[in-house]
Amino acid sequence: MTTPSHRLFSPLKMGLGLGMILTMLGYLWPRQALAHHFMDGSSQVGFVTGLLSGLAHPVIGIDHLAFIVAIGCISLNLPRFWLVSASFVAASTLGVLIYLWFPGQSGYETAIALSVILVGTLLALRSGWSGASQTLATGIGLSLLAGLAGILHGYGYGEAIIGTQTSAILAYLLGLAIIQTMIAWGSHALGRSLCRQFSTTQSFRYGGISIAAVGLLVLVSHLSMG
Numbered sequence: 001m002t003t004p005s006h007r008l009f010s011p012l013k014m015g016l017g018l019g020m021i022l023t024m025l026g027y028l029w030p031r032q033a034l035a036h037h038f039m040d041g042s043s044q045v046g047f048v049t050g051l052l053s054g055l056a057h058p059v060i061g062i063d064h065l066a067f068i069v070a071i072g073c074i075s076l077n078l079p080r081f082w083l084v085s086a087s088f089v090a091a092s093t094l095g096v097l098i099y100l101w102f103p104g105q106s107g108y109e110t111a112i113a114l115s116v117i118l119v120g121t122l123l124a125l126r127s128g129w130s131g132a133s134q135t136l137a138t139g140i141g142l143s144l145l146a147g148l149a150g151i152l153h154g155y156g157y158g159e160a161i162i163g164t165q166t167s168a169i170l171a172y173l174l175g176l177a178i179i180q181t182m183i184a185w186g187s188h189a190l191g192r193s194l195c196r197q198f199s200t201t202q203s204f205r206y207g208g209i210s211i212a213a214v215g216l217l218v219l220v221s222h223l224s225m226g
């Protein structure tokens with residue numbers, strides 16, 4: 001008997017392939033991949049601008065988006081799955097604060113790209129962690145990893161802060177927390193329906209490969225920009 005997942009051109013493979021190609025094309029130019037700060041150079045910085053900037057950054061920044069989608073999916077079937085995303089979101093807030101205290105550190109962009117490659121690889125291999133993949137210990141391990149990565153991504157968010165008004169910075173943090181939670185929950189729900197419709201192994205594998213490919217592209221972009 002042939003299930004949809006065993007067909008050569010299943011809708012899942014075609015959808016993921018198309019998504020990957022479109023992502024590659026959209027972010028082909030290094031400038032596009034790197035310059036994802038909302039409203040650069042704006043002088044009118046208040047609560048609303050800060051909020052919009054926070055809401056936009058994780059969506060326009062493909063490195064952040066890919067990472068959050070991956071952690072939304074990787075926590076599927078885990079007890080207390082929300083710990084992984086919550087850990088990332090909380091740590092990213094801490095990362096922004098660390099940036100405010102210690103600005104100007106270099107190398108974090110490369111580390112962020114590596115974190116995307118790592119989480120994509122973990123996602124691609126997710127089904128292979130037989131037995132361990134459904135336990136609370138796995139959830140805690142992934143939450144710790146997500147927390148470490150969250151600090152890095154948060155430092156990157158901090159770099160894009162515009163203005164020095166406390167209200168704008170708080171609004172930026174609020175916007176970041178809202179959109180990151182929405183992306184994580186949305187991709188968790190999408191991942192669950194994909195796994196229900198297609199083979200779980202294949203959904204994780206192709207999703208993970210796509211995420212890791214995005215990370216690799218961002219890494220190459222950063223290295224080529226020096």
Ligand SMILES: [Zn+2]
Pocket residue numbers: 036057061064156157160
């Ligand atoms: Zn960014």
